[in-house]
Amino acid sequence: MCRWLAYSGTPIRLEELLVKRDRSLIDQSLHARQGATTTNGDGFGVGWYEEGEGPRVYRSTHPAWNDRNLRELAAGISSPLFCAHIRASTGTAIQETNTHPFRHGRWLWMHNGLIRDFPRVRRELVLAVDDSLFPSIEGTTDSEAMFYLALTFGLESDPVDAVERMVGFVEETGRKHGVADPIQMTIATTDGRSIWAFRYSSEGDSRSLYFSTRMDTLKALHPEIEELVSLSDETRVIVSEPLGDLPGAWNEAPESHVGIVQPGADELRPFTPRLP
């Protein structure tokens, strides 16, 4: 049910994480190990920032593993902050507008999981999206609806609070319609400067989410790996599923928590849905 990754740090070529790694994201599109589905071939997307600009987004309905353009782009583009997502549809149409990351202004949004019984609750959820934001909704996924609800609840000023309220609203709406465990999610959202990554599910058994170890620690742990040397201590990678098997490189996020990758110290906080 989808895999995603987000990177922040020293500018690198997108291909370093999308293509080149053993267990890269393209690799996971064909053979994911930890997801609900091994194959994630219902489209993919990449969003990236440059200094002071962006984000730009490239999305396709083709499987990531056979898309040549993706490999070309990934080789040609360097970025200090980017995300990528490979999709396994939970029912909605295969089209670019249903492919993550979703973009609004300077914000990007990616999701792994689902809103259960979405057709039943979709109308009520979408109705709650602010007037000024509604015209920007281009697809029909639960993921995009969650984004626009979060924006409605103030994502651009207080992301954690906005997502807590979004999830609270989704859960309340779900329960009103008789859905037992309304939401399952890992989410990554970013404004090009910080990345917020959430792990939560109504049932308390969420899709996987990992943060890379602090870069200075990792360099000390693995002095033999040359490519780490050029990466700043600020550098961090967030993933649904580890890229590669480097011991000590990956740390699972606890249930019901949000990690914030930002300039200076990164944070890990409890995540508590509440009513809007």
Place this chain on the structure above:
Amino acid sequence: MCRWLAYSGTPIRLEELLVKRDRSLIDQSLHARQGATTTNGDGFGVGWYEEGEGPRVYRSTHPAWNDRNLRELAAGISSPLFCAHIRASTGTAIQETNTHPFRHGRWLWMHNGLIRDFPRVRRELVLAVDDSLFPSIEGTTDSEAMFYLALTFGLESDPVDAVERMVGFVEETGRKHGVADPIQMTIATTDGRSIWAFRYSSEGDSRSLYFSTRMDTLKALHPEIEELVSLSDETRVIVSEPLGDLPGAWNEAPESHVGIVQPGADELRPFTPRLP
């Protein structure tokens, strides 16, 4: 701004109207003469009925003129009632779910024209769609929204009345938001037995719409054309733009009228939008 055609009568191969004719629909995708745009390359779709079954739908985002699969299908499929549409987008995304004909149950719907300032009024229009119908909306076009509003207003029991009320509602909503001439349209909708074709615009200057001459009259007019011989007198074609230049074959529908192609006598009635 799109071209479409609808056929009802003796079963024929789709290719007879989609491919083979001089000035066929595929031809019009590259060089339409009468539309707002000469090129209609933003996707196409075909919907067809078989005896007691259907409709089936084939939709693509590629231009009709270069799609080989379309030619194969059109050669392989015979039908007594079918529609086809070639798209020139008025702003919404190029994706199959934004391509006509739209389908709901046994009904198909196609549209040429637009709802002006659609982003501004979209939310209000879409939220008037009945709860039970809302989950079926898969795209983001004005055309699809009109379909679901018409279904909400009773398309399945009284199509003319439902579309009159849909247009009334769209015009009222538009004017509320300061839009001068809210709607421009030719519409074709069918349940596989009859076809309703509407021509209307708020400004009273609508996209073109033609009905073929009664088949018995046409056969008398053109005894030299062999292929007409096998067509029943019931056979009728409705088009945005004539297929070919056969004298006496095409009759322009008047402004603000609806034509009904049905078993037995066909009708032409005034079309008067009213509030729902």
Place this chain on the structure above:
Amino acid sequence: MCRWLAYSGTPIRLEELLVKRDRSLIDQSLHARQGATTTNGDGFGVGWYEEGEGPRVYRSTHPAWNDRNLRELAAGISSPLFCAHIRASTGTAIQETNTHPFRHGRWLWMHNGLIRDFPRVRRELVLAVDDSLFPSIEGTTDSEAMFYLALTFGLESDPVDAVERMVGFVEETGRKHGVADPIQMTIATTDGRSIWAFRYSSEGDSRSLYFSTRMDTLKALHPEIEELVSLSDETRVIVSEPLGDLPGAWNEAPESHVGIVQPGADELRPFTPRLP
């Protein structure tokens, strides 16, 4: 490395074998059990005959599992003889012209397997294709090259002999270039009346190939299965991998054999490559 099926007998809807069966071909595009790859998402194609016409071909670069148009077509088309193929590329580009079945005149051709080191031998193979046939080559696969070589060696008059000589030529060419085991294949080819299905590999360990049990035997074996009743005794299905688990329904073809499904008695013969 691809899965395919071919059907001959009482006309049925394509969806009966492509969509509906447990372990249908669409199912195998996502989770094949016996192929070299579990995922076959690099495109798919269908070819079908009608009484005295065809074949028509529908090919797409999208994975079979998420293509709506395929399901529509499969529901809408009935045929007494059809083939379908789902692709896992062995290196060549993902494009419709590299998707099976390939068509030439009334003939269709599908292949599972590969010509090893194809880039090395491709030129020599392709240049052995007859002048009159060369312009019809539209793609770059080994599979299509094999088809055009077989046509060059007389497929249209003596299919078994032509394919024996094609394989002999491919093996000789391969060995000349230092390739140990030049060819791995199951092949299905048909002229709309009979189907020839080959199983062979240079290494004597070929991709799987199954024929359905004679329909009269199968009906006797499984009187409880109603849908068999309407199928003629002539009806036969040939597959890379069984559709479903019905006991006694599937018979593996032996190595180095060709099965011929034809009006009257079907045959199973040894297959012996020879030099052209």
Place this chain on the structure above:
Amino acid sequence: MCRWLAYSGTPIRLEELLVKRDRSLIDQSLHARQGATTTNGDGFGVGWYEEGEGPRVYRSTHPAWNDRNLRELAAGISSPLFCAHIRASTGTAIQETNTHPFRHGRWLWMHNGLIRDFPRVRRELVLAVDDSLFPSIEGTTDSEAMFYLALTFGLESDPVDAVERMVGFVEETGRKHGVADPIQMTIATTDGRSIWAFRYSSEGDSRSLYFSTRMDTLKALHPEIEELVSLSDETRVIVSEPLGDLPGAWNEAPESHVGIVQPGADELRPFTPRLP
């Protein structure tokens, strides 16, 4: 019959020439003024170099005018040397491998025009491609065949001579097969450092080709245009059809000539096909 452009000079965003200009290339995909066809919607491609790297290539089968990814890329990528091409097929399949620019090593190649009766002469032309180059041919266009012939005749060491010999060979082959005027072409080819642009046809009435005026002259001519200020005097644009209507900005290349845009003085030389 296609439009293309090539740029060399101060690094700029691709969108400056592909999207933003009035009469940009995307614009010409929908409404070209000078080409054999007004619509060039059978795919497009972009190739670009970075300092010491590349080229990277992005190709699509969709029309340029409705491809969002193209606009994103064009906004996100800066390059000192890039080409772009929009396609109107002269018969061969619509697929990425038939879309220009073609790439081989550090070289890119684009073509507007055709080899007449290509199916008839294709085999002989392709046979003449060097053994070592043959495996790199991925499509079925005349344009790509011309590229690989030019490479065979030494494009990488003496481009003008190689293309003269390629054209000589194509003309000789054509005439042998009874084709009156075998070749019609403008061609752009580049190694990332220089660009060679050819204008020639057997009939002496070639597709259009323009070079931008020397940048220092243009700046003097149009001091009011701010954006020219940042462009080096080395900057040059080569196009099938002018981008915009700026007086004095565009100079038509004479028949049977080749222009060379290179570090230092650019050249214009007669182009004389000869036998290889």
